[in-house]
Amino acid sequence: MSSMTNTDFSLSIEDLTVSFDGFKAVDSLNLYIDKNELHVVIGPNGAGKTTVLDLICGKTKSTSGSIKFLNQELTTLSEHEIVRRGVGRKFQTPSIYENLSVFENLEVSYPEGRGVFGSLFFKRSTKVIDEIHRIAQEIMLESELETEAGLLSHGQKQWLEIGMLLIQDPQLLMLDEPVAGMSVKEREQTAVLLNKISKGRSVLVIEHDMEFVARIAHKVTVLHQGKILAAGKMEDVQKDPKVIEVYLGH
Amino acid sequence: MSFIYDKLLGGKSGALGLLVLSILILVVFPLALDGFRLNLIGKYLTYAFAAMSLVLLWGYGGTLSLGQGIFFGLGGYCMAMFLKLEASSPENTAIQSTPGIPDFMDWNQITELPWFWEPFSSFGFTIAAILIVPALFAYIIGVAMFKRRVGGVYFAIITQVIAVILTVLIVGQQGFTGGINGITDLRTLNGWDMTSDSAKYLFYYINCALLITVIVLSRFILTSKFGRLLLAIRDKEDRVRFSGYDVANFKIFIFCFAALVSAIGGAMFTLQVGFMSPSFVGIVPSIEMVIFAAVGGRMSLIGVVYGTLLINFGKTTFSESFPELWLFLMGGTFIAVVMFFPNGLAGLWEEYSTPLMKKIRAKIQPSVTAKPSSSSYETKESK
Incomplete structure (x- = not known):
């Protein structure tokens, strides 16, 4: 087959x-x-x-x-x-990291430092920060970057999860x-x-x-x-x- | 400079916390306590290694191990084997039927040093073994469990079972391990008297230095992307997996690191207390370690050090006067902490000290509180 x-x-x-x-x-x-x-x-x-x-x-x-x-x-x-x-997939109920800020949610989803040692030595470079800002703007959460994700409204959580996928630029x-x-x-x-x-x-x-x-x-x-x-x-x-x-x- | 400050010391409050702890254990305790009491504190601080390993594994990683005694014990036994071989020189053991082997082997009619004891006559090998054996064992358990996605309660039960198996094995193989009595009568380290006052002070300071090193290393892990991934895995494991991470590898790494940290504690225990026995390997010590972490605050590396000291101090005081009540009291403390202050002492401190500090600061300098706290991640970068 x-x-x-x-x-x-x-x-x-x-x-x-x-x-x-x-x-x-x-x-x-x-x-x-x-x-x-x-x-x-x-x-x-x-x-x-x-x-x-x-x-x-x-x-x-x-x-x-x-x-x-x-x-x-x-x-x-x-x-x-x-x-x-x-391939990126969003779940039915918003699946985000409630204890992390919006910024950190997007950072954790950034497609670099995906191995154990890569993540230990991952650097929050200007490139990463710029990309996070760009995505946050796209999903209408730029003013919420510092907010703990658990405090977002239901709709904003849905957007955040979409943003977490977008930052990986899936095909x-x-x-x-x-x-x-x-x-x-x-x-x-x-x-x-x-x-x-x-x-x-x-x-x-x-x-x-x-x-x-x-x-x-x-x-x-x-x-x-x-x-x-x-x-x-x-x-x-x-x-x-x-x-x-x-x-x-x- | 900013790297050291933010990544290793954990920013302002982290650096302050570490400084206070360092002063307490490096200056206050040695000045205020006699040699016997200081040695007792040193012993308690070795348990703090195990409690800190649980902060990483359980507090941040969300994986509860009820078997940290395994690794504490493995580290302790590696060190004890070296010291025992040194204490069993042919001159010291001339009265045995086979001189030159540890006394308990002789009692068990063993006439030749077992092969796995041989390399422990080298100090270098022993240090390497303390760091590698427990981590390797954790790696094997970790691969077997986490790659199959065994987690939560099942993982906790399995680690507990392994702790029991290891205890039974040590007790049963008396001729190779010293059995229920453990490995006792350890006197010298490279020919140097371990029971002397100067040795005790030195071991105490080495122990403190290692404790602080582990805190700094753990801070590095927790402030990296790895640390945020640990929280993310604890919160939404599937989301992490479907963001392109092989979740099992992260759990295996932190489990191995936690094993290594516990093992260092175990080795320092053997050095300071002078023996190692199966009673530090099984279920009871492993659960006690969880209680130390819970009481101190499972999200706080510094908090669990205080939690460990407090519970052990209580144990020593109470079990002298009311030995049969102590276990109930400890169980009760654990339940109370879990029910009323899930973040332990560190959580209480945070809850009450932060608003107080803010109030004080507001009184001294009204402009500070008015400053917006936004985009602090950028200011951190540009420092």
């Missing part, structure tokens, strides 16, 4: 299956994402959306199938190796429900942010908020019981009778 041919896609998933005690959470999935594409995966609860992200980033090992990123097979790599290949950015728990204004700002950061890389988003999906998605895939129900442009998917029946109808 893993000997599939190389493609022009940034991410190509073919025949991906994972079964937990016989239950197939993801079933023969095929999914392709281009560079500069912002791809959204939607679907009812238990459709296997988060499992797909877990499979790509190595948190869950696949039963069969292939995940190729820039024509490199990911299924055999460990989590940190996948990250170092250029594939995966976001699990990035606007969950955000106010209307924060959603607007996040939509602008996502549109901006999808340039030059591929972005894979899981989201429930249809209005938000319509604003950001270049392409949409609807998952249902581990399989693809429909895929394409948001307008087309929304009209699909199968999609309306299992997901949008109620």
